[in-house]
Amino acid sequence: MSVVAAALLALMWVVFESGLLDDARGSQPTGAAADQLEQLRVAPSGTMDGYSRERFKHWTSQPEAGKNCNTREAVLARDGQNVKTNNACESLSGTWVSEYTGQQLTDASAIDIDHMVPLANAWRSGAKSWDDARREQFANDMDLPQLVAVDASSNRSKGDQDPSQWKPEQAAWCDYAAKWIEVKRGYDLTVTQEEKGALREMLATCS
Numbered sequence: 001m002s003v004v005a006a007a008l009l010a011l012m013w014v015v016f017e018s019g020l021l022d023d024a025r026g027s028q029p030t031g032a033a034a035d036q037l038e039q040l041r042v043a044p045s046g047t048m049d050g051y052s053r054e055r056f057k058h059w060t061s062q063p064e065a066g067k068n069c070n071t072r073e074a075v076l077a078r079d080g081q082n083v084k085t086n087n088a089c090e091s092l093s094g095t096w097v098s099e100y101t102g103q104q105l106t107d108a109s110a111i112d113i114d115h116m117v118p119l120a121n122a123w124r125s126g127a128k129s130w131d132d133a134r135r136e137q138f139a140n141d142m143d144l145p146q147l148v149a150v151d152a153s154s155n156r157s158k159g160d161q162d163p164s165q166w167k168p169e170q171a172a173w174c175d176y177a178a179k180w181i182e183v184k185r186g187y188d189l190t191v192t193q194e195e196k197g198a199l200r201e202m203l204a205t206c207s
Contacts, residue, residue: 042190056122060136099172113148116147
C-alpha cells in the first residue's frame with residue numbers, strides 16, 4: 001500500500017470514529033438561539049414572596065393597533081388571518097393557529113394570549129426587583145416574542161411552568177425554545193440548570 005493510500009485510509013477512519021462519537025453524544029444545538037442560551041445566567045429559582053399578577057399591569061391600550069384596542073386585541077389581529085373587528089376592537093371573526101398545538105381556531109373567545117415567559121416565572125427569575133413600569137412593559141411587550149395566541153387548554157396546562165416542567169407539541173419545540181430564550185435574554189432573566197438543559201434538548205430538534 002502506498003503512503004498516500006495509507007494516509008487516506010487513516011483519515012477516513014478518523015472521520016468514521018468522529019461520527020460515532022457524535023452519535024454517542026447526541027446532536028448539539030447550533031445557531032443564534034443556542035449562542036444566546038449560553039449567555040443566560042444560571043441561578044436557582046427565586047421565591048414567590050410578594051408576587052401578584054396585579055404587579056404586572058397588562059392588556060394596556062395599544063392605539064397604534066386601532067381605536068379602542070388593548071394588547072390582547074392587538075395580538076389577536078397580528079397573529080390571525082382575515083381578522084374582522086368591531087368598533088370596540090373586539091375580534092368578531094378570523095382564523096388563528098395555536099403556537100403550542102397547531103390547532104386551528106376560529107372563535108376568538110377560545111383563544112388565550114399567553115406570556116411566553118409567564119409572569120410568575122419572570123418574578124422568580126429577576127422581575128421581583130423591577131419597578132412597576134418595567135413589569136408593565138414586560139406584560140405587554142409586542143416587540144419581543146413574549147405574547148402569543150394559543151388555545152386556552154394548552155395555555156392553562158402550561159401555567160407558570162418553565163420548559164423543564166412543560167413543553168408544547170414536539171413540532172413546536174424549536175420555535176418555542178428560541179422565543180423563550182430571546183425573551184429571557186432581552187430582559188436579563190435567569191434560567192435554572194434544569195431549564196437550560198430542557199432548552200438545549202428542544203433546540204436540538206431545530207433543522
